[in-house]
Amino acid sequence: MSGAATLDRVTEVTVSSVVLPLPTGVSDAKVLTGRQQPMTEVAVLFAEITAESGLTGLGLGYSKRAGGPGQFAHARELCPVLLGADPSDIAKIWDRLMWAGASVGRGGLAVQAIAAFDIALWDLKAKRAGLPLAKLLGAHRDSVRCYNTTGGFLHLSIEEVLDRAAESLARGIGGVKLKVGHPDSAIDLARVTAVREKLGDRVPLMVDANQQWDRATARRMCRALDPFGLAWIEEPLDAFDFDGHARLVSTFDTPIATGEMLTSAAEHARLIGAGGADIVQPDAPRIGGITQFLKEMALADSENIALAPHFAMEVHVHLAAAYPRESWVEHFEWFDPLFDERMTIADGRMHLSARPGLGVSLSDRARAWTVAEYTARA
Template sequence: MRHSGGIEMTDHIAGLRISHVVQPIARPVSDAKVATGRQVPLAAVDMVFAEITDEDGTTGTGFTYTLRAGGTALQALAEEIAPMVIGARGADVQRIWEMLGWRTNSLGACGAAFHVLAAFDTALWDLKARRAKLPLAQLLGSFRDGVRVYNSGGQYLQASIDEMSQAARDSVARGIGGIKMKVGQPDWREDIRRIEAVRDAIGPDVALMIDANQQWSRAEALAFCRRVDGMGLEFIEEPLDARDHAGHGALAAQLVTPVATGEMLASYDEHAALIAAGGARVLQADCPRIGGVTPMLRVMELARSQRVALAPHFVMEQHLPLVAAFPTEGWVEHFDWLEPLFNERLEIRDGRMWVPDRPGFGLTMSDTAREHTKRSVTLRDSPEGGD
């Protein structure tokens, strides 16, 4: 128990646990990068969880993730810097982010370092909201109780038209409000056939998005996007290399359909460069990839000031309260891949995902998460404490 000015302080961090969890995907999925031989099918998601406990016994849970490679490296780096967090005040979230950011600065202000920072940062925000007995969305200043939700899981390139169409119908029947499908086939005509089939399956009133996963050159992107520009799509995602900001800006200026991108960017500065180039009318920032809630709030303010829409990539578990706290309507992306790792489920109905009324993110790790843990390390404060 610390004391400050005669007041007992119980929010200092007394312990934490870092866990590397590997969650398999029931059916491996393929996008355009797999179709062209640049990637292998995605079969699992590597997660690093941080569970941070203060002196009062309150625990905040956060996580980060990586796809296909890097989980062991993220766990090792998290273990290396974790002792810095012990003894710090849990409420000093931004201060701790800066402290960890400078410790990992030699790795670059992005990439693996920011992935690891995200695990600690999201756990600290969860802890802060739990201490306040508020859902994170309310702590941040919520604008709405439910966020529009679209599904991406059933419309990958390995799925046949029949499989894809049925998955889309099932999602709509469940209450999901939009469907996103993968494109980028070697023959663009096949992409058009698949788009038309999904549109027929879901009807004219459900939002439809397409995702090329950085597949095309500038010329190819312009040709394809012009072909689909009159099809009423909600957005066209990643038509170009993720860091071709100028190319995305030039393409977006020639289309009626909004261009969406940003999921692969790994810092505030990269998002600022993308927006300055006019490369995204829909920003798909990824909270774990840019370092957690702390930098995500800065990106959200940038998007707000430039009148850019928000539709974060993946991890609906973290993005739901953030989009609920964004002034204008956005989207969250539904994947059920991570659901087994949590005891709770997020409610979907009427085209929206609803913010839970539980404190923090409203999620706790399940027995399945413990079973899928490859390595876990626990640290504790010394009995004497000390700042």
Template sequence: MAAVESNIVSYAQVGAGARTAADSADRIDWIQLSLIYLPLATPVSDAKVLTGVQKPLTEIAFVFCEIRTRDGHEGIGFGYSKRAGGRGVFAHAREIAPNLLGQDPSDIGKLFVQLQWAGASMGRAGMTTQAIAPFDIALWDLKAKRAKLPLAKLLGAHRDSVQCYNTSGGYLHTELPQVLKNVATSRESGIGGIKIKVGQPDLSIDVRRVGEVRKLLGDGFPLMVDANQQWDRQKATRACRAFEGFDLTWIEEPLDAHDHEGHGQLADRFDTAIATGEMLTSFEEHAHLIMAGTDFIQPDAPRVGGITPFLKIMALGEFKQRKLAPHFAMEIHLHLAAAYGIEPWLEHFEWLGPLFNEQLQLKDGRMWVPDRPGLGFSLSEQAIRWRADLAEFGQRP
């Protein structure tokens, strides 16, 4: 009995002298927020403009977050808003930013919840969630940089490249001859798929445009269409039936973004896959969508609150065997799509190019994960010149 007691004392003494993870943790000591407006060369219209519910898109508001720690580690992330809300996201981000000062940057899950509670009275979806995204994404970027790994590799990549499609050349404001020129240019540049907008008041116009693009691309080349939520269930059913013969990879947002049941029913009824999810702004909303049975899920990390909730969406989506095609922000989503277990798609937008010093590599229809640590991008001088507001917290490095 005496020998047993002696061993207990020995273990207690060892434990008393050991340092814990909390003892040696790094700390956040500086945060900078930038509100940057990216102008678009040509106003952009989709079905929401034709139906009169929105005005043409002329600029995109970005909220960038830069974080630095006591030990000299850095991270950058961003959120964005189209048409309205940019200053609101920036204002809420500015309110909650001080909660991160002095915190361990590795505790990303804990910090996400902390920022949620900081704005809990405003809800857990929408603008308050989108204001968390720049911080959360910057923390993941920092973590990967500290590990000297691209974020995809830190997460556990399934692939080094992701098949990539282009959207920006097929908007409804673009006349069909120009759409065909844009499609040909995109294909020659090495893009792996083409998406065009639909949702004209006259369905026959949509069918003609899709038919001409299919003829140009030939059989088998991936082609998608996007209705931007502008059909009710009856019109969506008719449109899906009309498009069945074009061998589409998917029909996107045929219904209101929150009609999870309707999207699931269309997925069950037609051979052509149904895709949706870009407008949802929380994990919970995506969970309802995934369980309803749509074929492709299209989460947007800046809209759902960052990478932390996006990873939860990925886990549930993979469990339910949903395909993944993240919306917009390819600089972030390339890494996340590379870490998805089922072959995904990445949406290519050249619009964001002027914001960054680095550009992604497109080859053989796929976007390749860069070997740069973290997300692999930094703000350009042009982006800084577009800055409309700035807020700093803590000690400047």
């Protein structure tokens, strides 16, 4: 039942599945170890939630390989659950959506479908307030340190990596991340050496093994990489090897970062409880949206852990700006064609815009790449 405090109602919900083509096949260590094929596209799930007020919130989820059609199918099933709800009651709605599909679990694809709705509700709430999302949450800063990942993939030659690193810095991006985890560790070390020599010691440099090392290899590589003064070593082990990550944290000087592959706040609580990360890397679309991400932020802050959200910079710049500790946000230009707006980058940082909500709107190209769509109306 609703009372006088009900200020608005959801009248329409649209979900759409967009297939975003990548300019070239992308390879990280998982491809070189034979576990995956090069990535050629990203499936993006969009949710648009319109209320009686006339405002519409935009949210998103994604799958970099299999799973996109499944996310869309589950989101389509959940659309009617939102109709008639007060969009301000975001945590209540999250629980209703989760219980509607509880038999398929509280993590993974099930909550990734919910994430698109949750992010759209937060976008809508910030728009109603006339504030950027970070300001609605309570920003600690108006810009966040940013680093580029797309120029460091393993399918690129070292010459291409060096060129793209220089281009990133010239654009105002503050740091560079390299993919490692090559079956021949000598190749990894040669690439890191070349980039460090080219950029110098003052440019923040990160590496990412994408979970492809076993414990012995991770120890050996962390020891070899310690002298490079890296900002962090990312996903040296399987994402769920919390104890193995904790041993690396306690042994080596270089910070250990992980968490992007976890799909619930509960899994992140296990990682943090085990002492498995110096830097946590939650992904709002993967863990169920902003409502769950805020739980992660509170827990990480209470344990004095740094934050560097994974991917989806259009969402994460707001969340990183609202984290009490200085954070990082990952620059990926892949989503640029999907939105009419661009992120502002200068002096090594990604800057918040004055636009309300997330500050982005879907482009005509995103509409053209839509392969499935469903609308529910009250």
